Amino acid sequence: MTTSLHSQQGLLTLNVGSSSIKFALFTADDLSLLFSGQLTGIGSHAKFDAKSHVDNQSYSHAWSADGLDSHVQAIGWLVQWFGQQMAGVQVVAVGHRVVHGGVWFDSPVVVTPEVIAKLRELEPLAPLHQPHNLAGIQAAQAAFSGAVHVACFDTAFHCHQPFVKDCFALPRKYYEQGVRRYGFHGLSYEYISHHLETEFPLQAVGRVVVAHLGNGASMCAMLNGHSIASTMGFSALDGLPMGTRCGQLDPGVLLYFLQQGMTEREMSDLLYKESGLKGISGISNDMRELEQSDALEAKQAIDYFVYRIKRELGALTAALEGLDAVVFTGGIGEHSAHVRASVLDGMAWLGVELDEEANNRHDTIISTRRSRVLCLRIPTDEEIMIAQHTQRLMGKKLSSQG
Numbered sequence: 001m002t003t004s005l006h007s008q009q010g011l012l013t014l015n016v017g018s019s020s021i022k023f024a025l026f027t028a029d030d031l032s033l034l035f036s037g038q039l040t041g042i043g044s045h046a047k048f049d050a051k052s053h054v055d056n057q058s059y060s061h062a063w064s065a066d067g068l069d070s071h072v073q074a075i076g077w078l079v080q081w082f083g084q085q086m087a088g089v090q091v092v093a094v095g096h097r098v099v100h101g102g103v104w105f106d107s108p109v110v111v112t113p114e115v116i117a118k119l120r121e122l123e124p125l126a127p128l129h130q131p132h133n134l135a136g137i138q139a140a141q142a143a144f145s146g147a148v149h150v151a152c153f154d155t156a157f158h159c160h161q162p163f164v165k166d167c168f169a170l171p172r173k174y175y176e177q178g179v180r181r182y183g184f185h186g187l188s189y190e191y192i193s194h195h196l197e198t199e200f201p202l203q204a205v206g207r208v209v210v211a212h213l214g215n216g217a218s219m220c221a222m223l224n225g226h227s228i229a230s231t232m233g234f235s236a237l238d239g240l241p242m243g244t245r246c247g248q249l250d251p252g253v254l255l256y257f258l259q260q261g262m263t264e265r266e267m268s269d270l271l272y273k274e275s276g277l278k279g280i281s282g283i284s285n286d287m288r289e290l291e292q293s294d295a296l297e298a299k300q301a302i303d304y305f306v307y308r309i310k311r312e313l314g315a316l317t318a319a320l321e322g323l324d325a326v327v328f329t330g331g332i333g334e335h336s337a338h339v340r341a342s343v344l345d346g347m348a349w350l351g352v353e354l355d356e357e358a359n360n361r362h363d364t365i366i367s368t369r370r371s372r373v374l375c376l377r378i379p380t381d382e383e384i385m386i387a388q389h390t391q392r393l394m395g396k397k398l399s400s401q402g
């Protein structure tokens, strides 16, 4: 690419997660990618990796244990790095991933003080994400004060699910209060939906289950490109087991913990930070480490992860009344041939026939020609989704200003 950074107008995306910050810088006019990178391991062994797509230069930095132990510190470091490496780029817009939009936001919005106040109210519903998302917005507002800031929600893609798919069987007043299934990872699902539309148009208008398997994991049933059901619910805890989150849990277990005198804080830490792959294995939340381990506990953690995905695949297929395609995405879905093969093993009854060689090669199509259900591996791109939404809202804001 010959694009030079000098006097470019840039659009920055920020995806501030539980222990990582992913970012990308695009040109504001045609969304060419200039920089992308991530800062991972905040609070443990923080590590920074970035790449310039202008000259292919790589950047990396590592901290010693506890060298970078908060998101605020991490954001501060990143903003400084942006200042050095992106000098010459005028950041005119920043798009932020915000996991929870509650019942209020069914599409991206320009950030205002009123929007921030509403989003703060949702912090208890996504304690691993929402406070960090908001810290990211505030730090970026301070660093790029002349830019338009846009919030793009994980929940928005699921907003129009039918009542039976987003209610709990609790007294009605709780539904009205917002105690419902929201679903998350919506920017990832939206990207996959658009990708299917251009690359697999036949399946795009059909019945598709997408498995977003990352550190956070969920699945979505899409009918004609729209979400009709998701495994995640009210918070980002429900559904599949995750790196450190429990996934589906009998609420009776929570009552039991309460009776045992566990505090809210202890319960929250247990369910969000000590459970999932990490809890079952006692080794790690990281799928790569578990796959490399010979320990029985590591194998059992992977087996449980796979088992729950299989169950949900069956359940979501029932919700869709059939299945035309399955898509794997997210860090594990994109890179673990073992997890994909294990999930699809024994699924012939559903019309699935895996092409093992294609799967091991990490091809896009991983099912055989005979398979009635098309099985796909598609890398997700939450960043480009955020960038597209942000560009659109920036254009609207500018045109409304005359």
Ligand SMILES: Nc1ncnc2c1ncn2[C@@H]1O[C@H](COP(=O)(O)OP(=O)(O)O)[C@@H](O)[C@H]1O
Residues within 6 Å of the ligand: 017, 020, 213, 214, 215, 216, 243, 285, 286, 287, 288, 289, 291, 330, 331, 332, 335, 336
């Ligand atoms: N080559 C690989 N094989 C197996 N798992 C992988 C591989 N690369 C990444 N992963 C897993 O992907 C997960 C992180 O996924 P990612 O989508 O980046 O997470 P998040 O965005 O939720 O932080 C981790 O569990 C990591 O171990």
Ligand SMILES: CC(=O)OP(=O)(O)O
Residues within 6 Å of the ligand: 017, 018, 099, 129, 154, 184, 185, 214, 215, 216, 217, 236
């Ligand atoms: C909502 C959620 O789980 O997000 P992440 O995968 O980024 O943790």
Ligand SMILES: [Mg+2]
Residues within 6 Å of the ligand: 017, 214, 215, 216
């Ligand atoms: Mg993620």
